Amino acid sequence: MSIRLNYPQLSSEAYQSLLALSETQKNYSIDRSLIELVKIRVSQLNGCLFCLDLHIKEARTLGERELRIHHLSIWHESSLFTEKEKAALEWAELLTRFNSKGVEDAEFDKARTFFSEKELSDLTFAIGIINMWNRFGVAFRNKPGSLDKIFGVDKIGLV
Template sequence: MSTLPRLQHAQLSSELFKKLADLNMAVVRRGHVDPGLLHLVDIRASQLNGCAFCLDMHSKQAKLHGERELRLYHLPVWRESPLFSPRERAALAWTEALTRLAPGGIPDALYAELREQFSETELSDLTYQVMLINAWNRAGVAFLTPPGSLDKPYGLDKAGLA
C-alpha cells in the first residue's frame, strides 16, 4: 500500500462528487431494481476493482438492510454457491462483464440471460448502477479513501462489522 498522501477528492471536487451521489440515489429511488440486489452489485464490483473503501461501506450497508452475512462471504464464489437466485446470478454476471470489459464485448448469451430475468427498465437501471459503482471504485482506488472513515456520518457503525 502506498504511503504517499492522497487528495481529498470529495472536498476538492465537491460539486462533481454531489452530482455523482445524486445520480446514484436516483437509481435507488426509481425502485426498479431491489436495493438488496444493488448492494450485491456494488460489493461484487468493489471486490473486482480492489476498492477497500467501497467494499467496506457497501458490505455494511447490505448488513444494515438485512443481507445475511453468509451470502456476503459467498459473494466472491457466487457461481459455486447455492445461496443466490437466478436473477441475482444474472446481475452478478452482468456486473462482472461490465466491470471487466472483454475485447469481444458482452456475449449474446449473457445478454439473453439478463433479458429473461429483468425488464428493459430494470436492465437499464442495473447497468447504470454498475457504471456508477465502477466510477466510485476508481475514485476510491485512486485516492485510497480509508475504509471505515465515514462510518459514523453514514451510520455504518451500527452494522456491527467493525
C-alpha cells in the same frame, strides 16, 4: 492508509453530481439488497477496500445474510443465490471486466430473461456508478469506515 488527495473538495461540482446520481439508486426498480450484492462484487473485482467495507455494512443493515456475503467471490458455485441474483452478478462482472468483444448478444439475452428493460437499465447504472466510485477509492485511498456515520452503517456494530 491515508487519503492521497481531497478530491471531493478539489472537484466539488463533479463530486456533488456523482453523489446526486448515486442518490437516485434509492428509486431503482431492483431490490436494494441485490444492488448492494452487486456493489460488493464489483468492489471485490476492482480491489476497492473503502467501497467493499461500506457496501458490506449497507447490505447487513438491509438484512443480508453474512454467509451470502462471504460466498460472493464464488457466487458461480454457490447455491445461496437465486438464478436472478446470479444473472445480476454475471452482468456486473461482464460490465466491470470488459473483453475485446464487449457484451455478446447471448449474454445480453440471458440478462433480459431475468430483468425487464427498466430493471436492466437500473442495474447497469448501478454497476457503472460503483465502478466510478471504485476508481476514486483505489486511486486516492479513501479510509474504510470514515463515512460510516454519514451513511448510517455505524449502528450495526461491524468494526
